[in-house]
Amino acid sequence: xxxxxxxxxxxxxxxxxxxxxxxxxxxxxxISYTLGAGGKRIRPLxxxxxxxxxxxxxxxxxxxxxxxxxxxxxxLLHDDIMDQAQLRRxxxxxxxxxxxxxxxxxxxxxxxxxxEYLSSVPKEVLPSALTLFTQTARRVCExxxxxxxxxxxxxxxxxxxxxxxxxxxxxxxxxxxxxGALVAKAPDAEAEKARSFGENIGxxxxxxxxxxDVFGDEKKFGKETGGDILxxxxxxxxxxxxxxxxxxxxxxxxxxxxxxxxxxxxKIARVKKVYESLGIREITQSAIETYFSAALxxxxxxxxxxxGKNVLRALANELLKRDx
Amino acid sequence: xxxxxxxxxxxxxxxxxxxxxxxxxxxxxxISYTLGAGGKRIRPLxxxxxxxxxxxxxxxxxxxxxxxxxxxxxxLLHDDIMDQAQLRRxxxxxxxxxxxxxxxxxxxxxxxxxxEYLSSVPKEVLPSALTLFTQTARRVCExxxxxxxxxxxxxxxxxxxxxxxxxxxxxxxxxxxxxGALVAKAPDAEAEKARSFGENIGxxxxxxxxxxDVFGDEKKFGKETGGDILxxxxxxxxxxxxxxxxxxxxxxxxxxxxxxxxxxxxKIARVKKVYESLGIREITQSAIETYFSAALxxxxxxxxxxxGKNVLRALANELLKRDx
Numbered sequence: 001x002x003x004x005x006x007x008x009x010x011x012x013x014x015x016x017x018x019x020x021x022x023x024x025x026x027x028x029x030x031i032s033y034t035l036g037a038g039g040k041r042i043r044p045l046x047x048x049x050x051x052x053x054x055x056x057x058x059x060x061x062x063x064x065x066x067x068x069x070x071x072x073x074x075x076l077l078h079d080d081i082m083d084q085a086q087l088r089r090x091x092x093x094x095x096x097x098x099x100x101x102x103x104x105x106x107x108x109x110x111x112x113x114x115x116e117y118l119s120s121v122p123k124e125v126l127p128s129a130l131t132l133f134t135q136t137a138r139r140v141c142e143x144x145x146x147x148x149x150x151x152x153x154x155x156x157x158x159x160x161x162x163x164x165x166x167x168x169x170x171x172x173x174x175x176x177x178x179x180g181a182l183v184a185k186a187p188d189a190e191a192e193k194a195r196s197f198g199e200n201i202g203x204x205x206x207x208x209x210x211x212x213d214v215f216g217d218e219k220k221f222g223k224e225t226g227g228d229i230l231x232x233x234x235x236x237x238x239x240x241x242x243x244x245x246x247x248x249x250x251x252x253x254x255x256x257x258x259x260x261x262x263x264x265x266x267k268i269a270r271v272k273k274v275y276e277s278l279g280i281r282e283i284t285q286s287a288i289e290t291y292f293s294a295a296l297x298x299x300x301x302x303x304x305x306x307x308g309k310n311v312l313r314a315l316a317n318e319l320l321k322r323d324x
Numbered sequence: 325x326x327x328x329x330x331x332x333x334x335x336x337x338x339x340x341x342x343x344x345x346x347x348x349x350x351x352x353x354x355i356s357y358t359l360g361a362g363g364k365r366i367r368p369l370x371x372x373x374x375x376x377x378x379x380x381x382x383x384x385x386x387x388x389x390x391x392x393x394x395x396x397x398x399x400l401l402h403d404d405i406m407d408q409a410q411l412r413r414x415x416x417x418x419x420x421x422x423x424x425x426x427x428x429x430x431x432x433x434x435x436x437x438x439x440e441y442l443s444s445v446p447k448e449v450l451p452s453a454l455t456l457f458t459q460t461a462r463r464v465c466e467x468x469x470x471x472x473x474x475x476x477x478x479x480x481x482x483x484x485x486x487x488x489x490x491x492x493x494x495x496x497x498x499x500x501x502x503x504g505a506l507v508a509k510a511p512d513a514e515a516e517k518a519r520s521f522g523e524n525i526g527x528x529x530x531x532x533x534x535x536x537d538v539f540g541d542e543k544k545f546g547k548e549t550g551g552d553i554l555x556x557x558x559x560x561x562x563x564x565x566x567x568x569x570x571x572x573x574x575x576x577x578x579x580x581x582x583x584x585x586x587x588x589x590x591k592i593a594r595v596k597k598v599y600e601s602l603g604i605r606e607i608t609q610s611a612i613e614t615y616f617s618a619a620l621x622x623x624x625x626x627x628x629x630x631x632g633k634n635v636l637r638a639l640a641n642e643l644l645k646r647d648x
Contacts, residue, residue, distance in 0.1 A: 027469040116458035134440035
C-alpha cells in the first residue's frame with residue numbers, strides 16, 4: 001500500500017525518466033512539448049491507485065499509466081484542432097505553434113505510442129487490458145463527435161448531454177482505474193467496481209466544472225467565470241434551464257444568446273439571474289452529489305483493504321473540494 | 325493451403341460480413357463510406373497469405389486482417405487532409421465531403437477499431453502482434469512526416485528518399501505478412517523472412533509507381549503520365565537525375581521546375597528528355613529489380629511448403645507485372 005503522495009511521486013518520476021524524443025524531430029518535438037507541459041496527470045495517478053488498491057506492483061503498472069497519459073494528450077492535440085483552441089496549459093496549442101498537419105500526425109503518433117506502451121503490460125493481462133483500452137478510446141472519440149454535433153443542434157436533452165460527457169470524459173477516468181486493477185490481477189468484478197467509481201467521479205467532476213464556470217469563486221477557481229455563457233456553450237446548467245424555463249425565462253435566455261452586441265458583464269448577470277430563479281445551481285449541485293454518492297457506493301463495495309479505499313475517498317474529496 | 329483466389333474470397337467475405345455502422349452516425353458514416361470504397365485490399369490479403377504460408381487457420385487471421393485494413397484506411401483519411409487531396413478511389417475524400425474535423429475524428433476512431441480488432445488474435449500471439457503492429461504504425465507516421473518535410477527541402481538524398489518510402493509504404497506490407505505468420509504461430513525467424521519479403525516487394529512497388537508515372541503506358545497504367553513531374557514531386561527519378569546531372573542538365577531541370585508558365589506537355593517532355601539522357605529509366609528499373617530479387621531471396625529462405633511460397637512468388641509477379 002502506498003500513500004497518494006508516494007503514487008504521485010512514481011507518476012512524476014516515470015515521466016521524468018521517459019524520453020519522447022526521436023527522429024524526425026519535426027514529428028517528435030510537438031510530442032515532447034505536449035508531455036513536457038505536465039498537466040495534473042490525474043489519469044496515470046488513477047492507474048497507480050487502481051493497481052495499488054489490489055496490492056499490485058506499481059512498477060508493472062508503468063506501461064499502462066504511460067499509455068493512458070499519451071492517449072489523453074493525443075485527444076487534446078486533435079480536440080484543439082477541431083475547437084481551434086489557441087491555448088492549452090497556458091501555452092500555445094500544437095496546431096497553433098506548428099500547424100494542423102503536424103498536430104494531426106504527432107497526435108496519431110502518440111496514439112500509436114500509447115498502444116505500444118500497453119503491449120508491455122504483463123502478458124496474461126494484455127487481452128483484457130487492450131480490449132478495455134481500445135473500446136474506451138472509441139468511446140472518447142464518440143463523445144467528442146457528440147459534443148461537436150450538439151453545437152449545431154437546438155434540442156439537446158439532458159440525457160444526451162450526460163451521455164456525451166460520460167463518453168468524452170468520464171469513461172477514461174474509469175478505464176484508468178480499471179486498467180490499474182487489471183494489472184494487479186484483480187478479479188474482473190472488483191476491477192469493474194473501481195471503473196464505476198472512476199466513471200462516477202468523472203461525471204461529478206465534469207458537472208462541477210460546468211457549475212464553477214458560472215458560480216465559482218474566481219480567486220479560488222483561478223479563472224474568470226462566465227466563459228461558458230459568453231461562448232453560448234450547451235452545459236448542464238443551460239440545458240436544464242431551458243428544460244425548466246417558462247415562456248418568460250425562455251424569452252430572456254433567447255434574448256441573451258441571440259444578442260451579439262450585449263456587453264459581456266450584462267449577459268453573464270442576466271443568464272445567472274435566470275439560473276438562480278430556476279434553482280439551477282441547487283439542481284446541479286444535487287446532480288453532482290448523486291454521482292459522488294454513486295462513486296462512494298462503488299468504493300464501499302470493493303473487496304480491498306480500507307487503506308486503499310481511503311485513497312479512493314481522499315482522491316474523490318480532493319477532486320471535488322473546489323470551493324463555490 | 326489455399327490458392328490466392330480462395331484467400332481473396334475470404335478477404336472479400338470478411339469485409340462484406342463486417343458492419344462498421346454505429347452511433348453517432350456522423351462519426352461512423354465516413355468510416356463505412358471509406359471502407360465501402362473497397363480498394364485493392366492487398367494488405368489484408370497479405371495477412372492471409374502470411375498465415376496460410378505457415379499452415380495457419382485463415383479464420384484466426386480475420387481480426388488481424390481487419391486491423392491492418394482499418395489502420396491503412398485511417399492513414400489515408402489523415403494523409404488526405406494533410407495533402408488536401410480531393411479524390412480517393414474515384415470518390416470525394418472524407419475531409420472534402422464532410423470536413424476536416426470529421427476526417428480527423430473518424431480516422432482516430434478507425435485507428436482505435438484497428439487495435440480493438442487486434443485484441444482478438446489468439447492470446448499467446450497478442451504481445452508480439454501488438455508490438456509489431458504499433459511499432460509499424462509509428463513508422464508509418466514517421467514516413468508521412470519525412471514525406472512532408474522533404475517537400476520543403478532542396479537537398480533530399482536518395483538514401484533519405486528510400487528510407488522515407490520504406491517507412492511510409494513498405495513496412496506496412498511487411499507487417500501484414502508477418503502478422504499473418506505470427507497468427508499461424510510461425511517461428512519468429514521465419515515470420516521475419518516473410519516480413520522482409522513484404523518490405524522488399526513494397527519498395528519495388530513504390531519505385532515502380534514512380535517509374536510508371538513518367539514512363540508508363542497510359543492505356544495499360546490507366547492514368548495519365550507526367551503527374552509527378554507537373555507537381556514537382558521529389559521522386560526517385562528526380563532525385564537520381566539531380567544526383568547525376570552535370571551543370572547543363574541541372575540548368576535544364578531548374579528551368580523546367582521554376583517556370584510556372586511552361587505548358588504541361590512541354591514540361592513533361594523536357595524533363596523526360598533529361599531523364600533519358602541520364603539513363604534514369606534503366607537505373608530505376610535496376611533498383612526495382614534489386615528489391616525484387618531481395619524479396620525472392622527472402623522467399624527462398626523461408627522454411628515452408630513450396631505451394632505456399634509459390635503464392636508469394638505469384639503475388640510478387642502480379643504486383644510488379646504492370647507493363648511499361
